[in-house]
Amino acid sequence: MTTLVEDRRVRRSKALIVRAFADLAVEKDYGRLTVQDIIDRADVGRSTFYAHFRDKQAVLLSCFDEVETGLAVLADSPSSTNSAAANVVLNHAWEYQRVYRAVCASSASGLVQRHLRQLLLPFLDRSLPQDTRPGERVIAREFYVSALIGLLTWWVTTGFRIDPDELAADFQLLAARGIPGLKA
Amino acid sequence: MTTLVEDRRVRRSKALIVRAFADLAVEKDYGRLTVQDIIDRADVGRSTFYAHFRDKQAVLLSCFDEVETGLAVLADSPSSTNSAAANVVLNHAWEYQRVYRAVCASSASGLVQRHLRQLLLPFLDRSLPQDTRPGERVIAREFYVSALIGLLTWWVTTGFRIDPDELAADFQLLAARGIPGLKA
DNA sequence: CCCATAGTCGAACGTAATGTTCGTTAACAC
DNA sequence: GTGTTAACGAACATTACGTTCGACTATGGG
Known part of the structure; x- marks a missing residue:
């Protein structure tokens, strides 16, 4: 046996x-x-x-x-049923650094990601407001650029099935007004 | 010569x-x-x-x-001075598919990215509203999950210098209400 | 048109990593 | 204790790497 x-x-x-x-x-x-x-x-x-x-x-x-x-364990635990998804994930990362x-860090993700980020940040910075607090601004920048890279990658790998201007408009709306119906 | x-x-x-x-x-x-x-x-x-x-x-x-x-050429061209950053980028991608x-596609970015995405999507789906139009919902999902992965990666590689709950709260606020001061 | 330059080719080579095999040794479960 | 199972480590064929060299040829200047 x-x-x-x-x-x-x-x-x-x-x-x-x-x-x-x-x-x-x-x-x-x-x-x-x-x-x-x-x-x-x-x-x-x-x-x-x-x-x-x-x-x-x-x-x-x-x-x-x-x-x-x-993550699965953490998600099913009673302490996290009320938490937002991001809470669960980030706390898990905190615990298993x-x-x-x-x-x-494994540049399996890093290389391309970093380059795209470097490439797009200056573009996005033109749109970002200058007067926010430094800490907030850094987070907003990362949030902003990551969302764009992700959406870009998704769009590219699924075969460019949407009009670029339409996608750009959707993106800009999500970035500026947030995801409709999402509870803060 | x-x-x-x-x-x-x-x-x-x-x-x-x-x-x-x-x-x-x-x-x-x-x-x-x-x-x-x-x-x-x-x-x-x-x-x-x-x-x-x-x-x-x-x-x-x-x-x-x-x-x-x-991109640099496109950005400096007069036709794009009024466009949002995302517009320039996405149109450029459209042209140089x-x-x-x-x-x-090069899984230099793909492998890790895809796995994190697979991992996080079910979590985020719990927070996303069910009643949006299918097309919009897909885009919002990608937007949402990419922003989280990006912020997570940034946080991890810069050494976990913020409290996870604080970062989660910031993220949730950005996702729900959008980036403050960003013009749609 | 001719010539010097500079790039390509292809073979060859040493090195390093890969992925597998096998007999021996030691740790494990019961 | 005993049978089983994994780790070890050496050896091996294979593959990819990165470089070198001489022969060949396209290129662009004059």
């Missing part, structure tokens, strides 16, 4: 690998991060790595599993 | 490489996309590739250069 939980050694190996990956992901470029780096840092055998993960991407994905299950750092 | 513009052959080689990359970037995972793939598709010699680009990342970055210069596809 197989046991219900994983062998202790398996848990140990996986944990060592994921931890090593999480550290390395913030330290160096994801693209140049090799399996070799991971097993060196984790100090596990080469074959051990491949016994549990196909490649480094699989390790990254397993980080999402952690996040996902953790290590994983979130790995996921967000 | 060296000529002012690049040798025609250089332009040709670079164009072949960039075009091949752009095609491949939408076809297959960026992480598994090799220099070999690119030079096979572009049908240029191995040494030619390395004469112009350090690695595949350099090719990706050169896509941004195209975007950047194109090939490059934008490569940049956005």
Whole structure:
């Protein structure tokens, strides 16, 4: 009969690998991060790595599993039923900084994202009011540019199925007036 | 005397490489996309590739250069001085679909982004009103989730320097009421 | 038109990472 | 204790990397 939980050694190996990956992901470029780096840092055998993960991407994905299950638990907990979605997510990130750092810093997302951000910020700044408080302004900027990048990416990858001016108008309206019907 | 513009052959080689990359970037995972793939598709010699680009990342970055210069031109043109930032950007993407596809689809941004999106959407859906028109709702969803991911990423990579509840409140306010002072 | 320049080609090469295999050793569950 | 199972580590073929070189050829200046 197989046991219900994983062998202790398996848990140990996986944990060592994921931890090593999480550290390395913030330290160096994801693209140049090799399996070799991971097993060196984790100090596990080469074959051990491949016994549990196909490649480094699989390790990254397993980080999402952690996040996902953790979030699900948090969401079902009674303390959060009244909280807004953002509250739950941000508090979860706060608690599991290590994983979130790995996921967000891993330039799997970073490179393109950063460049688009750099590219679009000066444009958006022309529209943003100058007289807000510094702290608020930074957050509004990030909010603004992220929403545009996201909408742009969605539009591009779904095949440009809307007229650009129409989409721009929708975006501007959402940005200026907020999402209709959303409770603050 | 060296000529002012690049040798025609250089332009040709670079164009072949960039075009091949752009095609491949939408076809297959960026992480598994090799220099070999690119030079096979572009049908240029191995040494030619390395004469112009350090690695595949350099090719990706050169896509941004195209975007950047194109945007700058568009922004300075008299026709767009009155347009909102989003208008300029989206119309530019509309015109250069090939490059934008490569940049956005390249899972350099995709993998992490897609997963976070999948993860967060169900949370946000609980807050979104059900009675809006389908088309509007899709856009609002993308707007909403992208803004949250962006703000989350910014918060994580800048070292969690704000209280999560405070950030969540700011986010919720921006999402519900819009960015203060932004003209629609 | 000719010539010097400069880019491409293709082969070759050392290096590094990949992904797999297998026999040995040690830890695990029961 | 005993049978099972994972980790180890060395070895291996394979693939991609990044560079070098000599032969060839398109290019653009004169």
